[in-house]
Amino acid sequence: MLAAVRAALTTYVPVLPFVVFALFPYYHMAVTSLKADAELYNPLKNPLWIQDGATLDHYRVLVRETLFSRWYLNTFAVSAIATVASVIIGLLAAYALARLRFPGVGPFGVAIFVTYLVPPSLLFLPLAIVVNHLGLSDSVWSLVVTYPTFLVPFNTWLLMGYLRTIPRELEECAMIDGASRIQAMRRIILPLALPGVLSAAIFSFTLSWNEFLYALVFMGSGHMKTIPVGTVNDLIRADVFQWGPLMAAAVLGSVPVAVVYTFFVDHYVSGMTAGAVKG
Amino acid sequence: MAEVIYDHVTKRFDSVVAVNDLTLEVEDGEFLVLVGPSGCGKTTALRCLAGLEEVTSGDIVIGDRVVTHIPPKDRDIAMVFQNYALYPHMTVYDNMAFGLKLRKVPKQEIDRRVKEAAEILGIQDLLNRKPRQLSGGQRQRVALGRAIVREPQVFLMDEPLSNLDAKLRVQTRGELIKLQRRLGVTTIYVTHDQVEAMTMGHRIAVMNQGVLQQLDTPENLYDRPANLFVATFIGSPAMNIFPAQVVGGDGTVQLVAGDVKLEAPPSHRNRLADYVGREVLVGIRPEDLEVVAGNPESEGGDTVRLPVELIEPLGAETLVHLRGPAGTLIAQGEPRIHLDPGDVVTIRVRKDHLHTFDPQTELALF
Numbered sequence: 309m310l311a312a313v314r315a316a317l318t319t320y321v322p323v324l325p326f327v328v329f330a331l332f333p334y335y336h337m338a339v340t341s342l343k344a345d346a347e348l349y350n351p352l353k354n355p356l357w358i359q360d361g362a363t364l365d366h367y368r369v370l371v372r373e374t375l376f377s378r379w380y381l382n383t384f385a386v387s388a389i390a391t392v393a394s395v396i397i398g399l400l401a402a403y404a405l406a407r408l409r410f411p412g413v414g415p416f417g418v419a420i421f422v423t424y425l426v427p428p429s430l431l432f433l434p435l436a437i438v439v440n441h442l443g444l445s446d447s448v449w450s451l452v453v454t455y456p457t458f459l460v461p462f463n464t465w466l467l468m469g470y471l472r473t474i475p476r477e478l479e480e481c482a483m484i485d486g487a488s489r490i491q492a493m494r495r496i497i498l499p500l501a502l503p504g505v506l507s508a509a510i511f512s513f514t515l516s517w518n519e520f521l522y523a524l525v526f527m528g529s530g531h532m533k534t535i536p537v538g539t540v541n542d543l544i545r546a547d548v549f550q551w552g553p554l555m556a557a558a559v560l561g562s563v564p565v566a567v568v569y570t571f572f573v574d575h576y577v578s579g580m581t582a583g584a585v586k587g
Numbered sequence: 588m589a590e591v592i593y594d595h596v597t598k599r600f601d602s603v604v605a606v607n608d609l610t611l612e613v614e615d616g617e618f619l620v621l622v623g624p625s626g627c628g629k630t631t632a633l634r635c636l637a638g639l640e641e642v643t644s645g646d647i648v649i650g651d652r653v654v655t656h657i658p659p660k661d662r663d664i665a666m667v668f669q670n671y672a673l674y675p676h677m678t679v680y681d682n683m684a685f686g687l688k689l690r691k692v693p694k695q696e697i698d699r700r701v702k703e704a705a706e707i708l709g710i711q712d713l714l715n716r717k718p719r720q721l722s723g724g725q726r727q728r729v730a731l732g733r734a735i736v737r738e739p740q741v742f743l744m745d746e747p748l749s750n751l752d753a754k755l756r757v758q759t760r761g762e763l764i765k766l767q768r769r770l771g772v773t774t775i776y777v778t779h780d781q782v783e784a785m786t787m788g789h790r791i792a793v794m795n796q797g798v799l800q801q802l803d804t805p806e807n808l809y810d811r812p813a814n815l816f817v818a819t820f821i822g823s824p825a826m827n828i829f830p831a832q833v834v835g836g837d838g839t840v841q842l843v844a845g846d847v848k849l850e851a852p853p854s855h856r857n858r859l860a861d862y863v864g865r866e867v868l869v870g871i872r873p874e875d876l877e878v879v880a881g882n883p884e885s886e887g888g889d890t891v892r893l894p895v896e897l898i899e900p901l902g903a904e905t906l907v908h909l910r911g912p913a914g915t916l917i918a919q920g921e922p923r924i925h926l927d928p929g930d931v932v933t934i935r936v937r938k939d940h941l942h943t944f945d946p947q948t949e950l951a952l953f
Contacts, residue, residue: 478674
């Protein structure tokens with residue numbers, strides 16, 4: 309009993325301020341999205357509490373008067389496809405860089421990292437030309453092909469670190485046992501690298517989901533928008549912020565990412581630390 | 588089962604020559620041990636045979652096939668790694684069955700072979716466990732089992748006992764020998780432990796700095812080392828080595844080192860004849876230096892008197908460190924011998940077991 313109390317005091321109490329700090333914006337967002345406009349814009353009311361009753365009006369506005377559900381679909385499609393593609397490419401690249409011996413393997417790894425450092429605000433101009441040339445403007449494919457420019461380098465580096473922690477002998481043994489390199493990779497390395505792969509996938513998904521600049525530049529028209537661009541474009545008119553629907557969009561928009569994190573949090577942590585220590 | 592041939596195999600890593608012109612024939616069913624200090628190229632030689640390293644030049648033959656450029660999976664070999672390399676996400680059964688599944692062996696056949704191997708190794712009860720639930724010794728058995736079920740032409744073992752504790756190592760060593768004799772599969776075994784090498788191998792290949800020093804039976808390696816490296820590497824405590832002047836005259840040849848004069852046995856006279864007036868390196872194993880009790884009358888050509896520096900009682904024997912003509916000599920004395928540092932003792936040299944080496948080439952003189 310005493311031990312349990314002590315454990316609670318030493319574990320949860322110190323964590324509490326951090327939890328409050330981390331969850332406060334989310335709480336504020338949720339509270340604001342549920343307030344009626346009258347209360348929301350009254351400066352005398354407590355901004356952190358709902359005093360005059362909750363309402364789903366803002367959500368209704370969002371769904372009925374904007375193309376929010378379409379944006380949602382766009383964002384989901386782009387994020388999912390870009391994530392799957394980037395993780396597969398990143399895994400293969402990381403495997404090659406971590407395991408194969410070929411001339412220039414070191415500089416090649418560094419070069420991939422350097423491309424990750426080129427800021428998107430610089431890269432979107434040439435990418436716009438490429439996207440136009442490919443005839444992909446105003447389609448989800450414009451983002452599916454551009455997001456990997458920052459996702460693949462990141463995944464490659466994360467997974468390189470992770471693959472290096474898996475003993476080489478395992479796959480050598482598999483190859484002596486009768487596996488080709490691809491079989492050894494699929495049946496031995498991949499199951500063992502799963503935490504790393506999941507980390508990479510979660511991270512890629514989050515980055516794609518929240519991405520703003522490329523989505524703004526490449527998907528201009530009304531129904532071809534992602535959530536971040538759509539909400540900013542349609543819910544902020546000049547200097548008028550429609551705080552209620554904005555917050556409602558933010559709440560709905562953060563749900564998939566929150567779900568993904570909660571589901572894979574254990575894997576995510578082990579993946580991050582494994583990569584961090586040995587990377 | 589098959590013979591294995593290394594035909595002038597060289598493996599270079601950039602500028603480092605890991606294996607230098609290795610030529611070696613392993614007979615069908617033989618247990619061959621590759622031994623040498625760390626970095627001598629023994630593991631690289633094994634990995635070349637496994638196909639995990641591409642050879643720089645030369646050929647490797649398994650059975651009647653040249654396998655130099657064949658991928659590991661098609662060489663029909665099984666390997667036991669030092670860290671066992673068990674697949675952590677598979678059960679013991681699946682670990683053992685993995686290679687057979689890849690080769691599309693029928694299910695019943697896989698089951699039969701895995702159960703049979705498990706019985707030989709006494710791991711029937713562990714088949715459903717994951718590697719992390721096993722002790723070191725059990726893991727080692729699973730790794731062996733995984734090799735056995737494959738029924739390969741050649742077993743390759745890379746220091747498979749070095750991660751076990753001393754007691755288990757001795758026990759497993761014996762089991763491994765019996766297993767190999769029973770299965771009769773050609774086995775190539777890498778170790779840095781010369782006791783393992785001496786006890787396990789039909790023949791031993793001693794390597795140093797990528798070069799094969801000597802390939803012979805354990806007895807010959809011990810009794811007739813080809814060069815200074817083999818002489819000092821095999822045997823513990825190591826062979827005593829000291830320089831001596833060869834002095835000849837009226838039909839006798841003497842080896843003179845400081846105050847010590849040894850008359851060369853007749854068997855050595857011919858080979859030492861060319862070295863009269865020059866220096867050679869003399870080698871004598873500790874057990875061939877006998878500590879003589881008391882003070883014998885005859886101090887003939889085969890005894891010397893030397894002061895004691897240090898006594899090391901090991902139980903079954905006592906190592907007596909003596910101040911020799913050029914550095915310390917170690918003699919292997921009786922257990923419970925009573926000596927003190929500073930005592931001068933009489934040592935009888937078993938001259939038939941004397942070794943002599945050329946000081947320049949370090950080759951043994953025969």
